[in-house]
Amino acid sequence: MLKQGDQAPHFALPNQDGIEVALNDLLGRVLVLYFYPKDNTSGCSLEAQDFTALLEEFDLNGASIVGISPDSQKSHKRFIENKQLQIMLLSDQEKVVASKYGAFGEKKLYGKTYEGIIRSTFIIGEDGKILETFYNVKAKGHAQKVLERLKELKGKSGEEKRS
Template identity: 50%
Template sequence: MSERLQAGDTAPAFTLSDADGNQVSLADHLGRKVIVYFYPAALTPGCTTQACDFTDNLEVFAGAGYDVIGISPDKPEKLGKFRETEDLKVTLLSDPDHAVLEAYGAYGEKQNYGRTYVGVIRSTVIVDEQGTVERALYNVKATGHVAKLLRDLKIAAG
């Protein structure tokens, strides 16, 4: 299983397809802080709550110098449907082979309803302007996570 990132680590570089098939790289965001969040599946209740919370607060994050990127194993077509259905403004990237999920420690063994399996670990990694991990949060809750992030980062919600 993949190692979890720690503050001070260099954030693993990535280039993935967005919902429109465009290539998006972490390097495109150098000079800005980036909130990279990993979620199991588009169009599911928890992931929808989380994506909508990020979308609702996107301007607040942007005003504080943060870009937001959501990554899941979903194919770009499904991400496009997710974006359209929920009117999402967050950049959603597709990682079907789990390479980036694994590099960030967001894929591995997890438990749900008493059973253990391998899958996406709902996680958020905050990367600073130079590409260094500022915070790495694992097993976060879908509901209330964005509000907690705003408090922890001392960003005033609109």
């Protein structure tokens, strides 16, 4: 698992339009990077729609939002269209990036253990360092919690600059 202060692992993945997007392309402003299990499922739809609903507030606080799942770019495109999403989605079909971020591993459901995506979110600073991690999150209300934490972090960095 990653922690605050760690360098965010590099990645280059195709987005919903088949365009390869690398971490370096997204730096220069704060990045909210979230991993979710599957397009068009109830929890994942709720989380993506919540991030979309709060997109303007994230933007006003200097942050971009990008979601990653093992789904294909075609699936992402349908998901965006079906749910009217306004966030970029990246396809990590081999789960390599999810593994680097500690967002793929052992899960339990109804007493059975299996490997899968662990719903996780990372706030990554403009310099590529991890500012905050959220592992094993619940979809409901998560986007709001991330926004609140982003505002707290922004307040702290503003205080540090003034001191």
